[in-house]
Amino acid sequence: MxxxxxxxxxxxxxxxPNPQFLFLSHSHRKAINYLTYGLQERAGFILLAGEVGSGKTTIVRNLIKDLDEDIALSRVFNTRADARQVLAMINEDFGLVVENKDKVTLLSELYDYLVELHAAGRRAVIIIDEAQNLSVEVLEEIRLLSNLEADTVKLLQIVLVGQPELLSMITQPELRQLRQRIGIHCHLEPxxxxxxxxxxxxxxxxxxxxxxxxxxxxxxxxxxxxxxxxxxxxxxxxxxxxxxxxxxxxxxxxxxxxxxxxxxxxxxxxxxxxxxxxxxxxxxxxxxxxxxxxxxxxxxxxxxxxxxxxxxxxxxxxxxxxxxxxxxxxxxxxxxxxxxxxxxxxxxxxxxxxx
Structure with a gap:
């Protein structure tokens, strides 16, 4: 108007959020460098945390915009879901059929897809937004996805994006294995x-x-x-x-x-x-x-x-x-x-x- x-x-x-308007403060520049490095080095888990409205989504969209063509991407928005629902959203993003399939079948088909992707010289990345809304049980299921490996390389990278309470969640004893697998961690400051x-x-x-x-x-x-x-x-x-x-x-x-x-x-x-x-x-x-x-x-x-x-x-x-x-x-x-x-x-x- x-x-x-x-x-x-x-x-x-x-x-x-619009990547066109991305402003690189000291904290935002550091976060982008960390995320880029983590993807290039194929770190298993990457964690991006920040306050409400701090620019996490803008950074993620900028990251997606610059992804290499050899990366197959799944992005999970609805995190108020159980493990089967989250897995179904991931598979659906990768173009797999999910109707009327239980969690075991979904996991098996995801593994087959990742192996085929690796054989074609490509790799998969999952970005989970608002990860602080996930239950401890679902976070542990997501951690298990990182066990999907080929002989010498991980088949999957997972980026967890969430508010500061996500940091408190991963300090819980039940998630110590997930905590130990986070290779890159950055926090957006105001x-x-x-x-x-x-x-x-x-x-x-x-x-x-x-x-x-x-x-x-x-x-x-x-x-x-x-x-x-x-x-x-x-x-x-x-x-x-x-x-x-x-x-x-x-x-x-x-x-x-x-x-x-x-x-x-x-x-x-x-x-x-x-x-x-x-x-x-x-x-x-x-x-x-x-x-x-x-x-x-x-x-x-x-x-x-x-x-x-x-x-x-x-x-x-x-x-x-x-x-x-x-x-x-x-x-x-x-x-x-x-x-x-x-x-x-x-x-x-x-x-x-x-x-």
Whole structure:
């Protein structure tokens, strides 16, 4: 709606993950390098974790876009499923018939398919999104898939993508074998203050006009304060800021405008951001950033104290949904104001022609 007014070729802050707008913060660049290395070296399990809205899906889509042609891909979206259902989704992605087949048959046919794929000089990758929703039993079944091997090479790579509570799940004793098989592990951190500003300008420039609006002094500080550096929230707030500026026929994003747009729909964002900061400090204090063995030991030590952090971050998803619902309500109000203004302009125009 406002693209032409701001001389943009497309909307710069849509919530739909789009690899075209991928912004390489320090954390995102590191995650892409880790994932690429893991796929090239054929690591059995790769783990990508990050907060809600941190950009995991955008990175995964970018990864898929750049996959080699010799890779057969299965991507599992629905993770609230049992082991048989997950296996059926995997086989179906690979083009296998799954109707009226039990788990043993599905597993046997998957193995035959992977052997044929290997004989043809190709390989298979499974990406499981929202993996934190899987039960311990299903995660153990997925771990067993990694036992499908040829004489000298693994036939399958598995990428687990999920929210921070996935890290807590894999520290459970029942999943110690899965934990030991994770060859690559990366965690997406929220953007810093400076990265938030660079991110906004990057998306505006990608959409056709880096200078579409004028950001008043302190505007980016306020945006970072409310969003906590979470890309999805930054997109949400900036989209409404542009819509509000358009409705007011202005190109200035003042502190007053930003407060009006985002202040009253982020009533508890500070608590969520605080939980993220505390978790960062906890990770540093316990040495999670060390070697794989040190990370696993530290994560086990985090179980008691980190559990509370994880529970607070789980609540973040519910709060984000509330923010999005409230934002839709505010969008409807802004659209009504714009419609009324356009109607008045049309009436005025007809009046002038009549004279």
């Amino acid at each position: 406002y693209e032409a007014y701001f001389c943009l070729t497309t909307k710069p802050f849509e919530l739909v 953007l810093t203050r400076d990265e938030t500003e660079a991110y906004v300008y990057h998306r505006l420039e990608t959409a056709g006009n880096r200078e579409a609006v004028v950001w008043h002094e302190g505007a980016f500080d306020l945006l970072f304060h409310y969003s906590g550096g979470v890309p999805r929230l930054i997109n949400l707030f900036c989209d409404f800021a542009l819509l509000c500026a358009f409705a007011e026929e202005s190109r200035d994003l003042t502190l007053e405008l930003l407060h009006e747009v985002i202040g009253d729909i982020t009533w508890d964002q500070q608590e969520s951001t605080s939980a993220t900061v505390q978790l960062r400090e906890l990770k540093v204090r316990t040495g999670v950033s060390g070697s794989p063995e040190q990370r696993l030991t530290a994560l086990e030590n985090l179980w008691g104290e980190g559990g509370e952090m994880v529970r607070r971050l789980e609540a973040r998803d519910e709060r984000l949904q509330q923010i999005q619902l409230e934002s839709m309500r505010r969008m409807e109000m802004l659209l009504e104001r714009i419609s009324d203004r356009l109607g008045a302009l049309l009436v005025a125009g007809k009046g002038r022609r009549g004279q």
